[in-house]
Amino acid sequence: MSALNTQLSPELLIKLEAAQEASRVLGTLSTAQKNKALEAIADAIDANHGLILEANALDMDKAEASGMSSGMLDRLRFTPERLSSLAQAVRDVISLPDPVGVVVRGNDMPNGIHLSQVRVPFGVIGAIYEARPNVTVDIAALCLKSGNAAVLRGGTAAEGTNTVTVELMQSALKSVGLPQASVQTIDELGREGATQLMAARGFVDVLIPRGSANLINAVVQESKVPVIETGAGVVHIYVEESADFDQAVEIVHNAKVQRPSVCNSLETLLIDEKIASELLPRIVSRLEAAGVTLKGDTSAQTLCSSLGSATDEDFATEHMSLEMSVKVVAGLSEALEHIRKYSTKHTESILTNNITQAERFLAEVDAAVVMVNASTRFTDGGEFGFGAEVGISTQKLHARGPMGLPELTSTKWIVRGSGQIRH
Amino acid sequence: MSALNTQLSPELLIKLEAAQEASRVLGTLSTAQKNKALEAIADAIDANHGLILEANALDMDKAEASGMSSGMLDRLRFTPERLSSLAQAVRDVISLPDPVGVVVRGNDMPNGIHLSQVRVPFGVIGAIYEARPNVTVDIAALCLKSGNAAVLRGGTAAEGTNTVTVELMQSALKSVGLPQASVQTIDELGREGATQLMAARGFVDVLIPRGSANLINAVVQESKVPVIETGAGVVHIYVEESADFDQAVEIVHNAKVQRPSVCNSLETLLIDEKIASELLPRIVSRLEAAGVTLKGDTSAQTLCSSLGSATDEDFATEHMSLEMSVKVVAGLSEALEHIRKYSTKHTESILTNNITQAERFLAEVDAAVVMVNASTRFTDGGEFGFGAEVGISTQKLHARGPMGLPELTSTKWIVRGSGQIRH
Structure with missing residues (x-):
C-alpha cells in the first residue's frame, strides 16, 4: 500500500482515513438510523436558506466576474425554490428501499454450509463534478442511504456554497450521533485534490465523475481508483x-x-x-x-x-x-x-x-x-422505477444504464458453517 | 477516440479490430453453436498432443536455460495427462448454463412499455497472465461460452506453446464456421503488447490480469481499460x-x-x-x-x-x-x-x-x-456451485469473490414500446 500513498497529501490523507472510519459506522446502521440522518439534513437545508444563499451569491459574483457562461451560471445558482426542491429530493431518498442487506442469491452447499451473497456498501465513494452545488447534497444523500461515506470534489466555482452545505450536513449528522466525516468536501485542495483523489486507491472504493465529457474522460483515463463512468449520449x-x-x-x-x-x-x-x-x-x-x-x-x-x-x-x-x-x-x-x-x-x-x-x-x-x-x-432512473437516479452508466462493468441505489453497493459472500473442512 | 489510439501499434490495431468484428458474431450465437465450437476445440487438443508437447518442450528448454524456478517450470509444463484434463475442462464448459440472454429483471412501465434487463457479452475481453499455457485454453473457452472475443497475452515463456494452442483453437473455430479472431494471442508483440493492451480503451471492454501480485498491481495501476482484479489472499x-x-x-x-x-x-x-x-x-x-x-x-x-x-x-x-x-x-x-x-x-x-x-x-x-x-x-467457484471459475475477484466493482460465467457478461436494457413519448 505504501507505494500507492506517496502522492497523497497529509491533508487529504486525514480526510480519507476519517472517511474510512465513518464508512465502517455507516455500513452497520439500520435503515431507520440512516433515514433519521437524511431527515436532519433536509431540515437543515430548509432552516438555513439565508446562509446557503449568501454563500451562493458570493460564488455567483465571482463566477460572473470571471466570465462564466449563462448556462453554467444557471447551474451554479441556488434560489429559495431550488433549495426547497433540494430538501425534498433528500426526503425522497428516505422513501427509497435500503439496498444494504438485501440477499442477492444463496443456497445450501451439499456439505451443509449456508451460502448467501448480500449487498454491502462500497465503503468510501469519491465524486468529482463541476459547478453544480445541488449535486453535493444529492450525492451525499444517496451515499448515506446506501451506507457509503462520500468525499466530494465539486469544483472551485461552487466552493463557497459547497462549504456551507457540507457544514450543514455534517452538523445534521452529528445531531443524530453519526460521524461528521460521513460527508466531506475536498474543494479547498483545488485541482490537485481531484488528481490525488484519482490516485487514492485503497482509500476510495469507487469514483464517480459527473459533468462534461472532458471531465469524465480525464477521470476515466487517469484514475487508479475504479470509476463508474456516466457518459455522454450521442x-x-x-x-x-x-x-x-x-x-x-x-x-x-x-x-x-x-x-x-x-x-x-x-x-x-x-x-x-x-x-x-x-x-x-x-x-x-x-x-x-x-x-x-x-x-x-x-x-x-x-x-x-x-x-x-x-x-x-x-x-x-x-x-x-x-x-x-x-x-x-x-x-x-x-x-x-x-x-x-x-x-x-x-x-x-x-x-x-x-x-x-x-x-x-x-x-x-x-x-x-x-x-x-x-x-x-x-432512459431515466425515475422512468425505470428506481425512484432516484445516481446517473446513467455508459460502461459495461458493474452497472450499465440508469443507476439506482443498488448500483452504489457491492456484495459480500457470507459462509455459515458448522465445522466444515474441504476434502 | 483518436487521441486514445495513438499508442496502439498497427499490428495490435488489426487484431483488436478483428476481435471487435468477431465479438459481434459471437454475441448473437445460440448456445448450441457455441457448444459446437467448444467441442471442436476439445477435439483439436485431444488430437494434437504431439504438436502441443513439441512446442512446449522447446519453451521448457528455453525456460530451464534461463534459470526459471522449479515451481514456475512446473506451471509451464504440459504432459499428455494435463492435455487430457485441459480438453476435459473445455468440455466441462459446454455443460455450464449460457449466461447470455438471461433476463436479470424487468417489468411493465405504467405507460405500457415493456422493460427488461438482459445479460449480454462484454464484447472483447483481454487477459494478461504469466507462463501458464493452460490458462490460454481455459480463458478462451470461458470467453467463447459467454459470447466474448478473447485477446490473450500469455507471457514470453509460454509463447511457443500458446502459438500452437491458439492456432488449434482458431482452426477449430473455422471448422464450425466461426471467426478465427474470436481467440487471438498477442504474445508476439512482447511486453509492449501488454502495455498497449492496457491502453486499448474503446477496443477492449474488460481486462483480466492473472498471476503474481506484482503483475496484477501493475495492470490495476496502469490500465485505462476497466480491470477485474483477481487479487492475492492474505x-x-x-x-x-x-x-x-x-x-x-x-x-x-x-x-x-x-x-x-x-x-x-x-x-x-x-x-x-x-x-x-x-x-x-x-x-x-x-x-x-x-x-x-x-x-x-x-x-x-x-x-x-x-x-x-x-x-x-x-x-x-x-x-x-x-x-x-x-x-x-x-x-x-x-x-x-x-x-x-x-x-x-x-x-x-x-x-x-x-x-x-x-x-x-x-x-x-x-x-x-x-x-x-x-x-x-x-472460497471457490466450484464449491460455490458455479461449475467453472474465472478467478476470485478482490475488487468491489462488478464482481466480488468467486466469479462464474455470468461475471463475464454485462447487461443491456431492452425497451419495447408502441409509440410512447415522455410527458
Missing part, C-alpha cells in the same frame, strides 16, 4: 420503412425537444431512403416549428432545403441543445454501421413495425439501452 | 474463546495444508488469549506434523517455543507455501483491527459458538467472503 433514432409515420413524427419530436439539454435526448435521426421523401419533410417541419436547427447529409438536404450540411463532427457531437443531424440510409445495415461508428453506447431506438428488423436492431446495437418504438427520453 | 482465521477446540484444530489444518499454493489458503491465525495456552500448542503440533513452518508474536512464541519471530512483513505476506504466522489477540476487537490492517479482502473466517461475536465479525470484516466455522478453502 443518441440515435432509426426510422425504418415500416414505421408508423404519425408515431415517428411524435417520437422524434419528443426525443429531441422535450428536454434537449440532457444525455438521453436525440442527436441524430437516421431515416430509411424508401420513406424519406414522404416522412422527412413532416419530421423536419415539426422540429423546426419547435425551434430545432437541423443539419443533414446530401440526401437529406435535397429533400429539405432548410437543412445545413452535416459534417463528421456534427454526427459525433452531443449538442445538448436544439441542434441535431439527419442522415438518409439505405436500410438497417447502414443504420447499424452509422450507430457503431458514432454511438456513445447510451441509448438507441428503432421505429418499425417489422419484427425481424426490430429484433436485429435490439440484438446488434451495443448500448446501455436499446428501444423499439419509444422515445429515447425514457 | 487470509485470516480468528479463533474466538468459545470455539470448539477439535473443530478449530481441523479447520486451521485444512485451511493451511490442504492446498497451500492457492489464494484461499490460510496465512495468519489469530487466537484469543483466553484459550491460547490450551489450544495453540495443539494447533501448532498438528500443523508442524504436516510440515508447516510457523512464526508468531511474542505471546505465541512464549506458548510454543518452536515458533520463529513474526515481523510486520510476515503478517502482510501471501506465502503460497507451508509457512504461516500466528498472533495472540485480546479479543474480537483486536482481531478485527489486525485484519483491517493486513487483509487483502479475500476471505476471512471466525471460529466461534457465540452468535454476537459471529455476527459482529460478519458485519464488520470487509472482504469478498466472510465465514463462520468453516475452512477458508471453500
Whole structure:
C-alpha cells in the first residue's frame, strides 16, 4: 500500500482515513438510523436558506466576474425554490428501499454450509463534478442511504456554497450521533485534490465523475481508483420503412425537444431512403416549428432545403441543445454501421413495425439501452422505477444504464458453517 | 477516440479490430453453436498432443536455460495427462448454463412499455497472465461460452506453446464456421503488447490480469481499460474463546495444508488469549506434523517455543507455501483491527459458538467472503456451485469473490414500446 500513498497529501490523507472510519459506522446502521440522518439534513437545508444563499451569491459574483457562461451560471445558482426542491429530493431518498442487506442469491452447499451473497456498501465513494452545488447534497444523500461515506470534489466555482452545505450536513449528522466525516468536501485542495483523489486507491472504493465529457474522460483515463463512468449520449433514432409515420413524427419530436439539454435526448435521426421523401419533410417541419436547427447529409438536404450540411463532427457531437443531424440510409445495415461508428453506447431506438428488423436492431446495437418504438427520453432512473437516479452508466462493468441505489453497493459472500473442512 | 489510439501499434490495431468484428458474431450465437465450437476445440487438443508437447518442450528448454524456478517450470509444463484434463475442462464448459440472454429483471412501465434487463457479452475481453499455457485454453473457452472475443497475452515463456494452442483453437473455430479472431494471442508483440493492451480503451471492454501480485498491481495501476482484479489472499482465521477446540484444530489444518499454493489458503491465525495456552500448542503440533513452518508474536512464541519471530512483513505476506504466522489477540476487537490492517479482502473466517461475536465479525470484516466455522478453502467457484471459475475477484466493482460465467457478461436494457413519448 505504501507505494500507492506517496502522492497523497497529509491533508487529504486525514480526510480519507476519517472517511474510512465513518464508512465502517455507516455500513452497520439500520435503515431507520440512516433515514433519521437524511431527515436532519433536509431540515437543515430548509432552516438555513439565508446562509446557503449568501454563500451562493458570493460564488455567483465571482463566477460572473470571471466570465462564466449563462448556462453554467444557471447551474451554479441556488434560489429559495431550488433549495426547497433540494430538501425534498433528500426526503425522497428516505422513501427509497435500503439496498444494504438485501440477499442477492444463496443456497445450501451439499456439505451443509449456508451460502448467501448480500449487498454491502462500497465503503468510501469519491465524486468529482463541476459547478453544480445541488449535486453535493444529492450525492451525499444517496451515499448515506446506501451506507457509503462520500468525499466530494465539486469544483472551485461552487466552493463557497459547497462549504456551507457540507457544514450543514455534517452538523445534521452529528445531531443524530453519526460521524461528521460521513460527508466531506475536498474543494479547498483545488485541482490537485481531484488528481490525488484519482490516485487514492485503497482509500476510495469507487469514483464517480459527473459533468462534461472532458471531465469524465480525464477521470476515466487517469484514475487508479475504479470509476463508474456516466457518459455522454450521442443518441440515435432509426426510422425504418415500416414505421408508423404519425408515431415517428411524435417520437422524434419528443426525443429531441422535450428536454434537449440532457444525455438521453436525440442527436441524430437516421431515416430509411424508401420513406424519406414522404416522412422527412413532416419530421423536419415539426422540429423546426419547435425551434430545432437541423443539419443533414446530401440526401437529406435535397429533400429539405432548410437543412445545413452535416459534417463528421456534427454526427459525433452531443449538442445538448436544439441542434441535431439527419442522415438518409439505405436500410438497417447502414443504420447499424452509422450507430457503431458514432454511438456513445447510451441509448438507441428503432421505429418499425417489422419484427425481424426490430429484433436485429435490439440484438446488434451495443448500448446501455436499446428501444423499439419509444422515445429515447425514457432512459431515466425515475422512468425505470428506481425512484432516484445516481446517473446513467455508459460502461459495461458493474452497472450499465440508469443507476439506482443498488448500483452504489457491492456484495459480500457470507459462509455459515458448522465445522466444515474441504476434502 | 483518436487521441486514445495513438499508442496502439498497427499490428495490435488489426487484431483488436478483428476481435471487435468477431465479438459481434459471437454475441448473437445460440448456445448450441457455441457448444459446437467448444467441442471442436476439445477435439483439436485431444488430437494434437504431439504438436502441443513439441512446442512446449522447446519453451521448457528455453525456460530451464534461463534459470526459471522449479515451481514456475512446473506451471509451464504440459504432459499428455494435463492435455487430457485441459480438453476435459473445455468440455466441462459446454455443460455450464449460457449466461447470455438471461433476463436479470424487468417489468411493465405504467405507460405500457415493456422493460427488461438482459445479460449480454462484454464484447472483447483481454487477459494478461504469466507462463501458464493452460490458462490460454481455459480463458478462451470461458470467453467463447459467454459470447466474448478473447485477446490473450500469455507471457514470453509460454509463447511457443500458446502459438500452437491458439492456432488449434482458431482452426477449430473455422471448422464450425466461426471467426478465427474470436481467440487471438498477442504474445508476439512482447511486453509492449501488454502495455498497449492496457491502453486499448474503446477496443477492449474488460481486462483480466492473472498471476503474481506484482503483475496484477501493475495492470490495476496502469490500465485505462476497466480491470477485474483477481487479487492475492492474505487470509485470516480468528479463533474466538468459545470455539470448539477439535473443530478449530481441523479447520486451521485444512485451511493451511490442504492446498497451500492457492489464494484461499490460510496465512495468519489469530487466537484469543483466553484459550491460547490450551489450544495453540495443539494447533501448532498438528500443523508442524504436516510440515508447516510457523512464526508468531511474542505471546505465541512464549506458548510454543518452536515458533520463529513474526515481523510486520510476515503478517502482510501471501506465502503460497507451508509457512504461516500466528498472533495472540485480546479479543474480537483486536482481531478485527489486525485484519483491517493486513487483509487483502479475500476471505476471512471466525471460529466461534457465540452468535454476537459471529455476527459482529460478519458485519464488520470487509472482504469478498466472510465465514463462520468453516475452512477458508471453500472460497471457490466450484464449491460455490458455479461449475467453472474465472478467478476470485478482490475488487468491489462488478464482481466480488468467486466469479462464474455470468461475471463475464454485462447487461443491456431492452425497451419495447408502441409509440410512447415522455410527458
